[in-house]
Amino acid sequence: MSSSSAPPAHFYATNYTYIYEYSRGLDGVDVPLDTLITRTICGSFGLVAVTVILGRLLEICNAYIRHISCLSANRRQQHFWSLEGYSVWPVIKKHVVYSPLFSKRHHREFQLSSAVNMGVLPSRLQTILLVLYVASQVAYCAILDYAVNERAALVAELRGRAGTLAVLNMVPLFLFAGRNNLLIWLLGVSFDTYNLFHRWLGRVVVLEALVHTTAWFVNASSERSFADATHRIRTTPFFTFGALGTVSMIFLISHSPSPIRHAFYEIFLHLHQFAALLALVGVCYHLHLDALPQRPWIYLIIGIWIFERTMRWVLRARLNFSLRSGSTMVVVKALPGEACRVTFHLPRRVHIEPGSHVYAFIPVVSLWMSHPFSVAWADPSTCVTPPSHPMAALKGTGSPYGYDSLSVSPSNLEKQDFPTTRSRSYDPHTGKQKTSITLIMAARSGMTRKLYNKAMTCPNQTLRTFGLVEGPYNSGGASTMGSYGTAILFSGGAGITHHILHVRDLLMRADEGCVATQRIYLIWAVRTTDALNWVREWMDQILQLPNRRQILVIKLFVSKPKTPRSEIKSPSESLQMFPGRCRPSVVLDEALPKRVGATIVSVCGPGAFADEVRAATRENVARGMSVDFVEEAFSW
Numbered sequence: 001m002s003s004s005s006a007p008p009a010h011f012y013a014t015n016y017t018y019i020y021e022y023s024r025g026l027d028g029v030d031v032p033l034d035t036l037i038t039r040t041i042c043g044s045f046g047l048v049a050v051t052v053i054l055g056r057l058l059e060i061c062n063a064y065i066r067h068i069s070c071l072s073a074n075r076r077q078q079h080f081w082s083l084e085g086y087s088v089w090p091v092i093k094k095h096v097v098y099s100p101l102f103s104k105r106h107h108r109e110f111q112l113s114s115a116v117n118m119g120v121l122p123s124r125l126q127t128i129l130l131v132l133y134v135a136s137q138v139a140y141c142a143i144l145d146y147a148v149n150e151r152a153a154l155v156a157e158l159r160g161r162a163g164t165l166a167v168l169n170m171v172p173l174f175l176f177a178g179r180n181n182l183l184i185w186l187l188g189v190s191f192d193t194y195n196l197f198h199r200w201l202g203r204v205v206v207l208e209a210l211v212h213t214t215a216w217f218v219n220a221s222s223e224r225s226f227a228d229a230t231h232r233i234r235t236t237p238f239f240t241f242g243a244l245g246t247v248s249m250i251f252l253i254s255h256s257p258s259p260i261r262h263a264f265y266e267i268f269l270h271l272h273q274f275a276a277l278l279a280l281v282g283v284c285y286h287l288h289l290d291a292l293p294q295r296p297w298i299y300l301i302i303g304i305w306i307f308e309r310t311m312r313w314v315l316r317a318r319l320n321f322s323l324r325s326g327s328t329m330v331v332v333k334a335l336p337g338e339a340c341r342v343t344f345h346l347p348r349r350v351h352i353e354p355g356s357h358v359y360a361f362i363p364v365v366s367l368w369m370s371h372p373f374s375v376a377w378a379d380p381s382t383c384v385t386p387p388s389h390p391m392a393a394l395k396g397t398g399s400p401y402g403y404d405s406l407s408v409s410p411s412n413l414e415k416q417d418f419p420t421t422r423s424r425s426y427d428p429h430t431g432k433q434k435t436s437i438t439l440i441m442a443a444r445s446g447m448t449r450k451l452y453n454k455a456m457t458c459p460n461q462t463l464r465t466f467g468l469v470e471g472p473y474n475s476g477g478a479s480t481m482g483s484y485g486t487a488i489l490f491s492g493g494a495g496i497t498h499h500i501l502h503v504r505d506l507l508m509r510a511d512e513g514c515v516a517t518q519r520i521y522l523i524w525a526v527r528t529t530d531a532l533n534w535v536r537e538w539m540d541q542i543l544q545l546p547n548r549r550q551i552l553v554i555k556l557f558v559s560k561p562k563t564p565r566s567e568i569k570s571p572s573e574s575l576q577m578f579p580g581r582c583r584p585s586v587v588l589d590e591a592l593p594k595r596v597g598a599t600i601v602s603v604c605g606p607g608a609f610a611d612e613v614r615a616a617t618r619e620n621v622a623r624g625m626s627v628d629f630v631e632e633a634f635s636w
Helices: 009-019 031-070 088-097 122-141 151-177 184-185 191-223 226-235 237-254 257-264 267-287 295-320 391-394 410-415 447-456 476-481 494-511 527-543 584-594 607-621
Strands: 328-336 339-343 355-361 369-374 377-379 436-442 464-467 469-475 488-491 519-525 552-558 575-579 599-604 625-631
Touching: 009 267, 031 122, 031 151, 031 184, 031 476, 088 607, 122 151, 122 191, 151 191, 151 267, 151 295, 184 191, 191 226, 191 237, 237 488, 257 267, 257 464, 267 295, 267 355, 267 436, 295 469, 328 447, 328 527, 339 447, 339 527, 355 436, 369 436, 369 494, 377 494, 377 575, 436 494, 436 519, 447 625, 464 469, 469 488, 488 494, 494 527, 494 599, 519 527, 519 584, 584 607, 599 607, 607 625
Parallel strands: 488 519, 488 599, 519 552, 552 575, 599 625
Antiparallel strands: 328 339, 328 464, 339 436, 355 369, 355 469, 377 436
């Protein structure tokens, strides 16, 4: 091309100024439509929250009425509550509320090897919500003014829309990640469910941040060149902090896939929290430097983050430190079956609800990492005062030793270590018994394996050290268990820890006439009888509670007994032991015809076992029985 045909110099200046308008600021961004979409999203979240709250209130009211009406009712009088009143509700529960995504698989992990798994599948209801959410985000990004004559203006509108949605979605993203999420208490939805939504929200936020950044880069590169765009990122703070936020988000999603997260969980968690903080700082300064309208949202996110972190430290300090009584001490006892009984002797009296879990800090094996565990036992009881001496519970009738036991002789009992009872101490200032919280940690990998190995090397296989607990936290739903006439509790392996306190609480309150529960089935599936040593002391105490024989039936399934004939013995009709795997459908077919009133089925254990219980429960729900299902799971 000849010089005479070249565009005049002012063309470049004009072109530069024109395109620059669409690579920074709000020119080309449809602010009114962004505001409308923002309000629509907030309204949608609010509508879902209100719907869940109303459903939760109806559930609580129904449970309360059932509880009050059944306190002194016999089986015949509770029959009204044993059947569903509406034919459509069992269909909804079977095919939507309790249904896995496909036929059966839900919490059973996709295991590629012993160290690598691909996570779990969401339920059908969770999938419906996630699909609607993702589809709405795509639709909102696609609602653009395609009639605009300038390509740069259209790209700028997409940039503004994606950036607005990314920042807005960061609010629930940070909210759902917190252990002290107020929505857990308000809506009665488990932390495990919020954790699932947190992961999907994170993926959507990262994709929207990438769209936002890419759209900016397209216009910025068209302005002069690719090199000039990268130069502006290095030299202009507004773009530098924006790039910091985007790069941090890319790192967050790149190291968060399930195989990496499960194989290197402790490293993952540290890097994840650090990258999230960098992303928050980058986005905050990016919005602040140009005074963009999304600044209040990022301030809200910072407030959520500060509140959640502050509450964690407040809970740790409240539970573990006392100016009068000192700090928490930990006793770790290595048990047969490669597990540890870990008892935290707290310096004060604390109320522990059945079904609670805590986060355990044991610096001697894991410097500052915390891990969630169900509270297996809390002493003293929050219902009634337990025996003042561990052997006092042996006074009774029904066996040569005065009680039904798990094949334990009196001589063995005298040798048993009773950390939660012998170590009872009183606060000299208040006169109240201090609380001891006991957890069972099966030795798998990481912290639990290190702790077990360390305890095995100590005298009497008992390690005494310093530690902390954070909590207690409750997943919701446990408070209404006393309103059911029948409770069927399935436990797999260490999952028994979630149900022991429920059993003790229901039996104690049943003796006081405070619950409707008249029948409890405790089903425990283990590999070997070594696992019975994990909870033997507590089971022996439970077996001595009043009315236990009339209310409680325990079924133990040992899948791999060493010597079935000598190991598997059933002391009585209410304490039965069976060789082989537990078949939940068979157990429910036997228990449900004998049910009293409404029934709750609860499960805590390996994913495959929980899926079997879920499938068997759904089949009985379809028959019109009033059966509710609760699953306790910690999926990361």
